[in-house]
Amino acid sequence: MSEPARCAAILVAAPASGQGKTTVACALARWHTRQGRRVRVFKCGPDFLDPHWLALASGAPVHQLDLWMTGEADCRQRLHQAAQQADLLIVEGVMGLFDGAPSAADLAQRFDLPVLAVVDASAMAGTFGALALGLQHYRAGLRWAGVLANRVAGERHADMLRASLREPAHWLGALMRNPALALPERHLGLTVASEVDDAMARLDAAADALAGTTLTQMSGADLQRWAVSFEPAASAAAPATGAQPLLGTxxxxxxxxxxxxxxxxxxxxxxxxxxxxxxxxxxxxxxxxxxxxxxxxxxxxxxxxxxxxxxxxxxxxxxxxxxxxxxxxxxxxxxxxxxxxxxxxxxxxxxxxxxxxxxxxxxxxxxxxxxxxxxxxxxxxxxxxxxxxxxxxxxxxxxxxxxxxxxxxxxxxxxxxxxxxxxxxxxxxxxxxxxxxxxxxxxxxxxxxxxxx
Structure with a gap:
């Protein structure tokens, strides 16, 4: 059995859909990739569309993690393998942090992933702190990285949001309101990245918008606060039982x-x-x-x-x-x-x-x-x-x-x-x-x- 693999990792979650977690996950992946780090990204739950953008941002294939559909052994095997090859693992959550069975929180807790909460703060001030506190403590034993405010009106608004937090260290920064950062959508979700002419420019703009936040000020050593030890799967399911039944097909x-x-x-x-x-x-x-x-x-x-x-x-x-x-x-x-x-x-x-x-x-x-x-x-x-x-x-x-x-x-x-x-x-x-x-x-x-x- 192979040894555990240790790597910085973060799960990007939100209190609900539509908060901007895909944009933040892509921006985070793009930023650290541009710094020369090896980034691997995963998507929580069954999703075909977000991975197109996450793969473009990271320059690497994106796989799904789901404790039911893909199974715990499959998740464990993929995380362990990626951790041996990367400097940073990013997992984008699905829906709200505690939504679904299994939820993104279930995945985070199973693999000890620190949770970064992305909150659309465009219509709140002091309640931002209450929401962050609730997300952090709703379930005991959830590892918490902090909270990022999205769609913020300006510096004064950001100051109000930061002041509302019980733990100042949990403030990871703010993304200002900017329609240009939104990824294009249609009826089944995001438009596929390959169909958007300026897809990479959008990702670079989102990465640039993160500049000055704690998320982009981390050196390689700083990332170790998010370090996770990923155990290998006890009995990883092989794609085929011995022989290759589709050989020649x-x-x-x-x-x-x-x-x-x-x-x-x-x-x-x-x-x-x-x-x-x-x-x-x-x-x-x-x-x-x-x-x-x-x-x-x-x-x-x-x-x-x-x-x-x-x-x-x-x-x-x-x-x-x-x-x-x-x-x-x-x-x-x-x-x-x-x-x-x-x-x-x-x-x-x-x-x-x-x-x-x-x-x-x-x-x-x-x-x-x-x-x-x-x-x-x-x-x-x-x-x-x-x-x-x-x-x-x-x-x-x-x-x-x-x-x-x-x-x-x-x-x-x-x-x-x-x-x-x-x-x-x-x-x-x-x-x-x-x-x-x-x-x-x-x-x-x-x-x-x-x-x-």
């Missing part, structure tokens, strides 16, 4: 502006199983690459419905792929494009690829959100669901996902549809939760019912 993964909800760990899992991963763009490529299996991940097909509909060559190639009994796994947005029609939230109807019968309709509000688990071929995969659309189809539902803890009395969740070797669901899978199930998902199957034409 080429998995084609859709990746572009329409299909961008891809966990970096999922790609790593496929590669660890022996698969060769190749990428293609349903927006730009007229043909499917030579492959044995296809993964259509989630994303924003509703923003590109007309362009996707015109790609008849790729549609026909995918149909031929299924006709040869080669597997397709389609998640959420990857599933949406496969149906006959997609109706936007403005009521416009677009023909899609028609590999599955039915219609997808965008909604103004969330249709589903939360952790889910799927039992398929006798194997359980963990993941989550998050979508704004609904599906109407005559297809029979093979099975449904369930919420955590509902194994004995499952509550109906997302449908899993099948047509030949094509499997589709709104469910987003975390592949590392069960590599054996993933190997079966992308292995060629024979005797599958249904047709795709």
């Amino acid at each position: 080429t998995v084609a993964v859709a990746r572009d502006a329409a299909f961008c909800f891809i966990y970096a760990a999922n790609l790593e899992c496929l590669q660890a199983l022996g698969a060769k991963v190749v990428f293609f763009s349903p927006l730009a490529d007229a043909a499917l690459p030579d492959c044995d299996a296809v993964w259509l991940p989630g994303g924003y097909p509703e923003l590109h419905a007309e362009q996707l509909a015109r790609n008849q060559g790729l549609r026909d190639g995918l149909a031929a792929h299924v006709a040869q009994h080669k597997p397709v796994w389609a998640e959420c947005g990857g599933m949406m494009v496969l149906f006959d029609q997609l109706v936007t939230k403005d009521g416009e109807t677009h023909a899609q690829w028609g590999l599955l019968p039915g219609r997808i309709t965008m909604q103004q509000r969330l249709a589903a959100l939360g952790p889910q688990q799927l039992v398929i071929d006798g194997q359980l995969l963990r993941g989550h669901t998050f979508h704004y659309s609904t599906c109407a189809t005559p297809l029979a539902v093979r099975t449904r996902t369930a919420r955590p803890g509902c194994e004995a009395a499952p509550v109906a969740g997302e449908a899993l549809y099948e047509a030949g070797s094509l499997r589709a669901s709104y469910f987003h899978a975390w592949f590392a939760s069960n590599p054996q199930a993933v190997a079966a998902l992308f292995a060629r199957r024979t005797g599958t019912g249904g047709t795709v034409s």
